[in-house]
Amino acid sequence: MCEWDREDWSRVLFGLPFEAHSFSGEFEQSWESVIEQVTRWRTEFATRPESFRTEFRAVGGYLGLLLLTLVSLAHSYQRRYDQGERTPHDCAALCGPAVEDPAVRDAIRTLYAPDVAIPDVEGSADEDAATLDAWREVDIGTLRFHRHGTTSFILTGLPLRQAHGRRIPFALKCIVYPYLRVPTIVRATREYRSAYGDVRAGEEAATEALPLARAWASSGRWILMDFVPGETLAEYLGRQPDSTRIRLDLLRDLGPRLLGVLDELDRCGLRHGDLSPSNIILSGAGSGQGGGTGAGGRRFVLIDLGVNYLYSHTVPGSGGPDAAFVAPEVRSETMVVDPRQADLYSVGQLLIAIGSEHRETAGSGARAVTVPDAFYAETPLLARFIEDLTDPVPENRLLLFRPVPGERLYPQLLHFYEEELAAVEATRAQSAGTRFVRLYTPLAGAPRQQLQMWRIRRTQSLYHDPHRGMHVRWLLFFSWLSAAAWYVAASIVLTYWLRDLNWSWGNNYITLLQRTNSAGEEELPLLDGLRLDGYTIPDHSANAPVRLVGMSFLLAGARYYQNLFAGLTPLVAGREQGRLSRRAVLAEVAMRLFTLIPAVLVLSTTLFHRDWWPICTAVGILSTALCNAACLVFARAAVAEARGRQLGTVPQGRIAGLDALYSWTLTAGFYSVACWGIGLSIYVGTAKDIYIYAGSVAAINIVIFYLARCSGSAADEVRTILTRACLASERLRHLPVPAATAASALTSSPAAAPAAP
Numbered sequence: 001m002c003e004w005d006r007e008d009w010s011r012v013l014f015g016l017p018f019e020a021h022s023f024s025g026e027f028e029q030s031w032e033s034v035i036e037q038v039t040r041w042r043t044e045f046a047t048r049p050e051s052f053r054t055e056f057r058a059v060g061g062y063l064g065l066l067l068l069t070l071v072s073l074a075h076s077y078q079r080r081y082d083q084g085e086r087t088p089h090d091c092a093a094l095c096g097p098a099v100e101d102p103a104v105r106d107a108i109r110t111l112y113a114p115d116v117a118i119p120d121v122e123g124s125a126d127e128d129a130a131t132l133d134a135w136r137e138v139d140i141g142t143l144r145f146h147r148h149g150t151t152s153f154i155l156t157g158l159p160l161r162q163a164h165g166r167r168i169p170f171a172l173k174c175i176v177y178p179y180l181r182v183p184t185i186v187r188a189t190r191e192y193r194s195a196y197g198d199v200r201a202g203e204e205a206a207t208e209a210l211p212l213a214r215a216w217a218s219s220g221r222w223i224l225m226d227f228v229p230g231e232t233l234a235e236y237l238g239r240q241p242d243s244t245r246i247r248l249d250l251l252r253d254l255g256p257r258l259l260g261v262l263d264e265l266d267r268c269g270l271r272h273g274d275l276s277p278s279n280i281i282l283s284g285a286g287s288g289q290g291g292g293t294g295a296g297g298r299r300f301v302l303i304d305l306g307v308n309y310l311y312s313h314t315v316p317g318s319g320g321p322d323a324a325f326v327a328p329e330v331r332s333e334t335m336v337v338d339p340r341q342a343d344l345y346s347v348g349q350l351l352i353a354i355g356s357e358h359r360e361t362a363g364s365g366a367r368a369v370t371v372p373d374a375f376y377a378e379t380p381l382l383a384r385f386i387e388d389l390t391d392p393v394p395e396n397r398l399l400l401f402r403p404v405p406g407e408r409l410y411p412q413l414l415h416f417y418e419e420e421l422a423a424v425e426a427t428r429a430q431s432a433g434t435r436f437v438r439l440y441t442p443l444a445g446a447p448r449q450q451l452q453m454w455r456i457r458r459t460q461s462l463y464h465d466p467h468r469g470m471h472v473r474w475l476l477f478f479s480w481l482s483a484a485a486w487y488v489a490a491s492i493v494l495t496y497w498l499r500d501l502n503w504s505w506g507n508n509y510i511t512l513l514q515r516t517n518s519a520g521e522e523e524l525p526l527l528d529g530l531r532l533d534g535y536t537i538p539d540h541s542a543n544a545p546v547r548l549v550g551m552s553f554l555l556a557g558a559r560y561y562q563n564l565f566a567g568l569t570p571l572v573a574g575r576e577q578g579r580l581s582r583r584a585v586l587a588e589v590a591m592r593l594f595t596l597i598p599a600v601l602v603l604s605t606t607l608f609h610r611d612w613w614p615i616c617t618a619v620g621i622l623s624t625a626l627c628n629a630a631c632l633v634f635a636r637a638a639v640a641e642a643r644g645r646q647l648g649t650v651p652q653g654r655i656a657g658l659d660a661l662y663s664w665t666l667t668a669g670f671y672s673v674a675c676w677g678i679g680l681s682i683y684v685g686t687a688k689d690i691y692i693y694a695g696s697v698a699a700i701n702i703v704i705f706y707l708a709r710c711s712g713s714a715a716d717e718v719r720t721i722l723t724r725a726c727l728a729s730e731r732l733r734h735l736p737v738p739a740a741t742a743a744s745a746l747t748s749s750p751a752a753a754p755a756a757p
Helices: 008-013 018-029 030-044 050-054 055-082 095-100 103-111 130-135 176-183 181-190 192-196 234-240 246-267 340-355 371-380 378-387 408-432 435-440 446-457 472-500 508-518 540-564 578-592 597-608 609-642 657-684 690-709 712-734 739-745
Strands: 138-148 154-157 170-175 215-218 222-226 282-284 299-302
Touching: 008 055, 018 030, 018 055, 018 472, 030 055, 050 055, 050 103, 055 095, 055 103, 055 138, 055 154, 095 138, 103 170, 103 609, 130 215, 138 170, 170 176, 170 181, 176 181, 181 192, 192 215, 234 282, 234 340, 246 299, 246 340, 246 408, 340 378, 340 540, 371 378, 371 712, 378 408, 378 435, 378 508, 378 690, 378 712, 408 446, 446 472, 446 540, 472 540, 472 597, 540 597, 540 609, 540 690, 540 712, 578 712, 597 609, 609 657, 609 690, 609 712, 657 712, 690 712
Parallel strands: none
Antiparallel strands: 138 154, 154 170, 170 222, 215 222, 282 299
16 A cells, blocks of 8 residues: 555546445445544544654545545445434544645645546546636645535635736535546536536626526536635525424525526526525525524525436435435436426425425425425415425426416416415415414404405416316305304394393394394394294293304314314316315315304204204204215315325325324214214203203314314314315316326335345
């Protein structure tokens, strides 16, 4: 080893296996073991006498570069197979000091010189004059380690010469030596400068204005580019405080900037190809870990343009931490890739990452990641926009938010995005309040939210667009109809209950009615005339069951409709989808009937005859079971059809909300059978435990239906699957791709990760 020259070290580094099992099989040691041995040797070398260190300085430098290469290979393997840091290393203690060693810097200058050929590798030397000049201008003594890439390590430094009175920092992306065996990587690295160095927008040079790290030069082994100070978007999002809600503040701050920088890129005819949080740097004022949690005035700068070698199958791997942001067609070995469509998919996934810290990961499959449940439960309008960007079939993207052909794409997307975001922000502002008020008030704030939604929507382009209409006025009408029915019925029940208790129940309006109708002080004009024989008021002992059960039904019924159905409609499925459209109409009718069913049943027993309450109770529970069943049938049909057409709206596997809705349907059906049996027995007089039954029904209505099922996470699950079903049926209506085509579109199955020794 002491007698090895440059060519020998080049052969050693070039021939290293870049797979863990291959390395272990060839050297009978793991990466970790060799890294530990080289680190120990370098530590001991630093304690040797000066004369010894001088004599073997070059060996120490090459071993330092070997250490950096081995660490980079281990990091690359763990990243390519999405294993996390299985054996984490401290770059500050290992990679940083290695690069700061002058001997290691000399080894880098020697082995990464573009005009020095790799032994036995034809065409490995680069004789381009501009490339050689750029390499000679690198001040090797200023090199510092920055970070690892998938197939590279990145250094920072300064050039020898000044520009405009100062030396401009650069980033030097060095391909890890064993990856130089891959011709695609070498070619793409060499051509990076010509592809992204001088970019023009029309007739004007736009490189300086573009949000890109400007490429200075590139050879087959490295890329020299602007160093962009700041933290990556991944690091910035990782510093955000925990939140259980969708981060609309981040979506408002970062979403428009993301679309803006992509518009600048698009104007120059460029596509990113590997858009992910780790390839976006927030640069400018407040950059870095100490810059606070706000993005402030920092600008987005895009780095590492071009498809990642991992996802183009240039190097083996099963996924990676950024796999969720890569379009399925990019990871596929058979699909034709449209770079613009691939970037659209990445934009959608970035919006998910920005808005929700609990984003699902793509794992190692080629299927797309569906929009998380949190978006459907809390911000369905944003979920609708995002899923229009992230459909796994490229031809099925932008089905709803269709841009005008011939006009710039991203300004149109920004317009759509800001409309959806404005509507979501307005409805959230209307729902502001304590958790108790939001979760446990009968109307759940839905009528006010629907009114605000209508006010916002009527000023937007969507309101008059039949392609994207969401039946806003229809939903507003029924939400307010349900609220009106609730207030009227609840007021009448409470008034009758007060009369039964002989408490004061009158007011000036009732006094006016009494006098204009020549009624007595204890008589309620007009309504008392509806009572049938045998129904007396006041009679607290006989009327208590009907009042108790009636009020509990009103509470549960209002909550059931407003919290689950007020903001969605299956009518978006349209009329042309055959069985799915018929099931959508059935579900729609069942949903809207529940605006009046609770009030009609309760007022029947309150105004006409109290003895009807056991029958009306059974009818109410049966109506709930039938409504659940209609929604379940529609949701299952929409999910099945969407899966058959490979839509990203619905996830694969079991869906918690669908299981919950099925459970609701079964329990409501069983409960209705029991109610019919007991109710008929009470009505005909064979059952006598009236108060126990009434108390049980009221308790079930309040505790199980009102508090447990129609509030909190249980309601979120059901509302989420119904929203997914509605949006899936809407997308199916506009789907241009036949089922057979979509089903065969996603055929890639990336290699599974081999077990690391």
